[in-house]
Amino acid sequence: MKLKDILSPLLDIRAALSFALLPFLITVIKNPFLLLHPSKLSRLFFSLLWTPFSEGVDSAARSAKQGLVTPYAYGVVLDIGAGHGHTLDYLDHSRIKRYIALEPNEHMHSQISARAAKYGYTKEKDNFDIIPFGAEEIERIVMRIGGEHTIDTLATIMTLCSVPSPQKTIQSLIIRTLKPRGGQILFYEHVQSDWHDVKYWQSMWTPIWGIFFDGCSMNRPTHIWIRNSTEWNWDEGMSKMWTEESGESGRQLFSFRSGRFIRQ
Template identity: 30%
Template structure:
């Protein structure tokens, strides 16, 4: 918690995102991926990859003390939604090694295929090649990739549900993810949410005008905690505000574990 300085964090991230745009253009030219420059949608994917490859590792030390313990309980067949370049691969590897065979399979559900080489590289680096599989799909399309509903033991979402489209789609995807869980399966959550304080909420909305456009559609003004909680019936849940975040936090989070009703 930085007090009033927390208000500056979104501006810092937006500045980095803007600075990364010309770098993305140069990278596309040097790597001869010129097709990424002929389509705005392709360019946005290439641009976001460059932003995230900086932002993911840079922000990880700040949130790893919270996310690490959360992911340590992952088990069985795991779906990580939106892993990007594999920021949390090491934590999943630690969970897999903590008890031999506890994690049977990990699906990295990442529709931006520009990240897939990074995911494969990270899986190999952390000894997960045998059980890790990148999946080029959106969460709602997993059945088409051979992953049946009711088959998943652990779902992981870290900084991803803010980017899945309008609120109605976010609600729909939350319910779909619930359906993929086995009875007794768990959902591990660390997500952006709207502030509970009116002045900060206004500041979030002002930042979100650019934020959602520069950061792959991420919307930092959503009631994601409520949406996840209402996705289905839960045997137990510990979802709630990050207790270490203060009043001025402009990128507040919800964190916790939900267990699907048996």
């Protein structure tokens, strides 16, 4: 790896601090009881940096999302870690019955609701909901969506890097929410690199990176965990996974995989 690629997280951390540190400190000073709740502190800081970060992150992944979400998402969609609801911008709304945003960070909810309303999704029409739970809270999620095997499309865009107990969480979400025989997961995730030197630096950076970016891990083989979570329909290319690389031979700290896997 080149030195500039090894040190590239420093630029993002610096930007995060410049955007979020002052308003974060002001909020904590006004609400000192937040110091007793580390998870709330993490979500507050991330929400403050995500507002200036989100549009750039979305723009960088636009072509990947257009090739993944727009042609394939259908029916009842459960968007894991919805953030500001950018997945809505890529849906073919003529094919969507209901959009459900799973987002534990309450600071994001107003942006999701506003973007959903722009496309005609509201709670009054019963075609929209925000579930304020973490992805690992599977029992509560199943109850909220109306029972097991009710989801046609599970969408996860750069989210599974930060969920607790990732292997268990991924398997539970897929097996318990997706409809068998046709339910699908669409994913675009940064994952553990295939290059040994990149993998080393991903592991070195992850503990520091996670502090500033809400527990995000650079070094999870998420694509492998998804592939191994259940039986998929591989007939005639129905399920597939592809690489989204950038830079010199993809030897950067963020290595992306996209995929569409359909349950048997």
